[in-house]
Amino acid sequence: MYVFTPKDPLLLSKTLRAHSHIHGLGLDDNLEARQSGQGMVGQIKARRAAGVMLKMIQDGNKNAGRAILMAGAPGTGKTAIAMGMAQSLGADVPFTMLAASEIFSLEMGKTEALTQAFRRSIGVRIKEESEIIEGEVVEIQIDRSTTGLGQKSGKLTLKTTEMETIYDLGVKMIEALNKEKVMAGDVIMIDKASGRISKLGRSFTRARDYDAMGSDTKFVQCPDGELQKRKEVVHTVSLHEMDVINSRSQGFLALFSGDTGEIKSEVREQINQKVGEWREEGKAEIVPGVLFIDEVHVLDIECFSFLNRALEDPLAPVVIMASNRGISKIRGTNYKSPHGLPVDLLDRLLIISTTAYSEQEIKQILTIRCEEEDVQMTEDAKDILTRIGMETSLRYAIHLITVSSFVAKKRKAIMVDVPDIKRVYSLFLDEKRSVQMLKEYQGQYMYNEVDTADREPAIGNGHGMQ
Template sequence: MVAMIASACINWVAATIKMISLTSSPSYHDATMHHRFQVSSRAVDGGFGKVGPSEGGDQTARSEVSTAPLNPLGRRTCCRGGAKRRGGDEMKIEEVQSASKKQRIATHTHIKGLGLDANGNAIPLSAGFVGQGSAREAAGIVVDMIRQKKMAGRALLLAGPPSTGKTALALGISQDLGSKVPFCPMVGSEVYSSEVKKTEVLMENFRRAIGLRIKETKEVYEGEVTELSPEESENSTGGYGKSISHIIIGLKTVKGTKQLKLDPTIYDALIKEKVAVGDVIYIEANSGAVKRVGRCDAFATEFDLEAEEYVPIPKGEVHKKKEIVQDVTLHDLDAANAHPQGGQDILSLMGQMMKPRKTEITDKLRQEINKVVNRYIDEGIAELVPGVLFIDEVHMLDIECFSYLNRALESSISPIVIFATNRGICNVRGTDMTSPHGIPVDLLDRLVIIRTETYGPTEMIQILAIRAQVEEIDIDEDSLAYLGEMGQQASLRHAIQLLSPASIVAKTNGRDKICKADLEEVTSLYLDAKSSARLLQEQQERYIT
């Protein structure tokens, strides 16, 4: 029995060795490749050919074969016929949708500026604005005064009926000023809080609207990280642990490369910024601060979906003197000094974990910060940038807030204040006194008033066409004219709000373009404010009063 088993094992080993030697020979591979990829003469001439046994078995597949050249494996590089999977299903190729973030469409997304020419004259249809020529020209003069820093401490009032573009005018001013000039919008009702005083909320927004541009010349090392290797050494205190003695980092720019030996304290900053090879960083020579600018654009095609910000490789030398410009607001300085980072004791940690209660910033702290700011301005280190504080619905403020605004506008550090209201002659909140726009007369004397006019039918149709284009809605001319009539009867806001429902109704009915019938159906479903008020008067006995 044992002899039979030994003989069988010897025969199996001999057969295996023979098979290995046979398959390793070039003639075997040539014969196998020729058998697998044998194509008939009809296939070469452009007809259909029968492909030999595939890797999956003896099944044959018929496909249209082109006369394209064979690759080194004998397979053709292109095929006019549909590609087939092993199971016989067609292979599907789908495009990957872009993951770029779309801008959210808001009420004033279409406003890109005031729409003025080089001479300050209003272009009839420009930057998203339609009409309001005199108001836009007056706002353009205000923008020029703000740029020349001659408007600080002054106030402006935008007055007009509802839906006449007062908020759009203020946003147009902010767009023309640019992102470097602080623009702080707020609503009059924001001042009422159970935690802080009304005047404190006003002062916070005042300081948010005042910018400080700090310029400082620093020696920096800037470039793309080509090497990042921490060097370890034996722990001086003994034991088995090791400590980092220094970090070797390589930086590359367009002009050259440098290898730096950094202090081990910078290693924590590198970890905090999540610096890796291929990132563009700069290191301040004096303080050792590390700033990660972004990922080098040479790696932009590394991944399809990436949330990184890609930047070009820096120009010039690795070691350079760079002017660092920081734009902060006075409120940022107030908040940083009022809430400093706590210690490491248990009470400080518990206080940071608990929900902080909003506290007021004292006048003493603000005065100290003003002294430091004035010293920086005198030394030429910093530059004061008066911004814009926009208070919408200013009639919601009470007499105490108006009294505080009188004093705040006269202070040495104050921004440009723009008020907006749609009220006529009404009571000043908190008093029985009647005044134009709900603002006390003593504050009205300090204001320059810009009036906005009601839009006509043609202007409403143009605004509706712009909104339809922004919201990517297709609508015909008759529907725009019908919407313009709705805007005249009800309001422009109501007409704009009917665009999206009408688009959904049109798609439900199998159309890509909105027609008049879709708008009539939507109008029958949704009431405007005037129609609702008329129904309330007719059926007031059915409602609880």
């Protein structure tokens, strides 16, 4: 991984991604799409359809095993809608994003890679009761040997609104307290079974010390009742994490190394059986998540055959696919089909169509991206950039925002103006101008096989669609 560290801190104030401005689908309580909201602009029908599916996913198992195809030209917001769904679902519902080309680059079989992606998208919400100690830290005393060779010991004083107790500390608990940087005035929770310490926040009685704390300090009330209590702990893990932990000798470490390898079907069957027993006993429940496969037309006929079968499995997530292809060949065959997907798979899908953005919508999107990238731009420059986006592509126009801000900073201007846009437009070619240049100077390029009299590159809407 390459890390870019600019000399000028103004050049890059934060890490930006293509869809970092997306915070949701921009829907109201009635699932009606606003013209602009949560970073989303336009695509009213597509966002409303995605909102209906989102509501069904949040309701539980009613939508498990369903599949959706988002079809539209490049740059019409398919991935943005998927990101909006992920943001709206929250952290508790598994959401896995997968580029179809990744299937062919992994050191495992295609069906195994898809199986792991499916199981990574299915969560198991496990409920268990545990003994905990919860209270406000009054005092921590650590006794150290004068020679520095003996073991540490100490005492921890905790209190609630009704009682106060002193606990003797061992070496491991002292290390855990030091690791969490626990100090007097913190409200902590100790799991008696594992010894794990969690800081819940800072006591409101220490609110007067706010100036000495960071702006992100969380203040909580001092716990009431007994110090020791039983508490139901709920945590969500994916089926894939359970598979990995039970399939390799290093177990949990394999999740961090990423070297999971192929997992035996016997292990998965045992996990499914155990999860089924927990569900019957009320200890766990299944949380069907979402698997998003971008550029799904890159998959071949073997993968499509696997998807047909996997969608019928009792433990299946909601599968959302995206494709920008028209009628094209199914990879691995000589047959043509809509969106590059087999007809029997298309028959299983609910298809959401995205359309090209209008001029006003493109201007709104560019304004949002300017705010996200901390770029100030004049209205005339936005108008020019909007016209460029209409004539070329939205992605090309978005790319010009950052480089035009660099040009403006070079001339020590506060705002990006029309000359800056014209400057970067002349420096960086879009697809149409690049193809035109190839036609004019094709004789100077190596391995040129295009005969201008007979054949021309296939270009559609400035994106190379066929």
